[in-house]
Amino acid sequence: MVLKLYAGTIASGGSGIVALVLAEKQIPFELVLTDLATGEHKTPEFLAMHPFGQIPVIDDDGFVLYEGRAICRYLAEKYSDQGTPLYPKGLKERALVEQAISVESANFWPPVIQIAREVIGKPMRGLDKDQSIIDAGIVDLTAKLDVYEVILGKTKYLAGDEFTLADLIHLMAAHRLADGGVDIMSTYPGPNVHRFPTCVSSWWNDISTRPAWVKLRAEGIKGII
CATH class of the missing domain: 1.20.1050.10 (Glutathione S-transferase Yfyf (Class Pi); Chain A, domain 2)
Structure with a gap:
């Protein structure tokens, strides 16, 4: 199952940084567009993933994680041997x-x-x-x-x-x-x-x-x- 990134399309904030890690690490992902203007991030379905109703959120084969810095750490660790090295092993x-x-x-x-x-x-x-x-x-x-x-x-x-x-x-x-x-x-x-x-x-x-x-x-x- 391909990793899903719940975010907008603008490369800014936590969403932009997660997208940058995905690019640097050459990780394929599906962008699930989350429309903040219409309150899509405050729906019960979205709040079940992120209780504060914010982006970004990832769903990695059923493992849901929110907060940009935490997501970046997770991706850099999981894909440590792929793409640009971002997290040393020592x-x-x-x-x-x-x-x-x-x-x-x-x-x-x-x-x-x-x-x-x-x-x-x-x-x-x-x-x-x-x-x-x-x-x-x-x-x-x-x-x-x-x-x-x-x-x-x-x-x-x-x-x-x-x-x-x-x-x-x-x-x-x-x-x-x-x-x-x-x-x-x-x-x-x-x-x-x-x-x-x-x-x-x-x-x-x-x-x-x-x-x-x-x-x-x-x-x-x-x-x-």
Whole structure:
């Protein structure tokens, strides 16, 4: 039975990241389009899979799992010997990946989503942006990127010198900031920019221009025909 991904078609948020893992790992899947506009995610049938009524959700031959980061871990683990290596097998190496994923969730995600809600979310709903919230988010995100700059002054990627799930997960929402006029991720001029080639900006350019991600962004999420 082919894996089912319950999601929309736009490569963004948790759905986009799960679709990116599926692409990087070359995992065939069926896209089950979930129409948020009509409340399809709040039906009894959907709530039986995800009690909070959110996307993404996967059904892997009867095993149902929700929450994007958890799904990504599961897929990277189950298909470890297929496609792009995303999750190392060594205990210490995996611990470093988990550490970086936790950092993303606790430190990177909050200011990114704060800004994104103002510059993307509110205009989509016809609401006015609150510049003070945007400014506060930028200050917070810049401070977090200052720490990332230190980390990336020592290793090429966040958990070492190999691209992993920890890097990939950062694409969940941050890529949309530029769409809303806040291009901090591509223009951040960290202190290592002239001393070390993997400053935040070049790390960001590296992960955000991966062919699978560029294709997803251009074409949207598509399952097998």
